Amino acid sequence: MTFNSGAHHRHSTRLHGYDYSQDGAYFVTICTHNHECSLGETVGNKVVLNDSGTVVQAEWLKTAEMRPNVVLDDFAVMPNHVHGIIVIRRGTRRGTMHRAPTNERFGQPTSDTIPSIIRGFKSAVTNRINEIRQSPGVPVWQRNYYEHVIRDEDDLNRIREYIEFNPLRWAEDEENPNRIKL
Numbered sequence: 001m002t003f004n005s006g007a008h009h010r011h012s013t014r015l016h017g018y019d020y021s022q023d024g025a026y027f028v029t030i031c032t033h034n035h036e037c038s039l040g041e042t043v044g045n046k047v048v049l050n051d052s053g054t055v056v057q058a059e060w061l062k063t064a065e066m067r068p069n070v071v072l073d074d075f076a077v078m079p080n081h082v083h084g085i086i087v088i089r090r091g092t093r094r095g096t097m098h099r100a101p102t103n104e105r106f107g108q109p110t111s112d113t114i115p116s117i118i119r120g121f122k123s124a125v126t127n128r129i130n131e132i133r134q135s136p137g138v139p140v141w142q143r144n145y146y147e148h149v150i151r152d153e154d155d156l157n158r159i160r161e162y163i164e165f166n167p168l169r170w171a172e173d174e175e176n177p178n179r180i181k182l
Helices: 051-066 114-132 153-165 167-172
Strands: 024-031 040-043 046-049 070-077 081-088 091-093 096-098 146-150
Touching (some): 024 114, 046 070, 051 070, 051 081, 051 114, 070 153, 081 114, 081 153, 146 153
Antiparallel strands (some): 024 081, 024 146, 040 046, 070 081, 091 096
């Protein structure tokens, strides 16, 4: 197969020039490799996590423990993806003002930006899952992720509702390989 730059070029979903380290709320979706339902299954209207899904949930919660300027809002681990709201709050840390890092550039990562938070999360999950299943180097996640800058309270509430009811809509979800097509 020959390379076609139009068909094979990956376009960033990020807002051009936006500083993802600044204060704000961000909605992210991270999908498993090949959209495999490797994190659990739905039983009725609930997601029942398997060992891998439990690792994902634990590592997601660790994110806020490891980063004092990060607050986690609603999140859901689905059979083949994760939805979550990450809030970055700068300001006073350990008694001194904390200066926000500059915008991340390729090859020059900065800490506590949305890209670095997601990269760290995905790496930690991959390492733990591959250790459990004794499969070093096997991918767990799709490349990249989706993110949305939450602009106001209405947007935040709409996304919270989407996350809360995501398990109820799993049967029709585009991410569900066995979905019911209406």
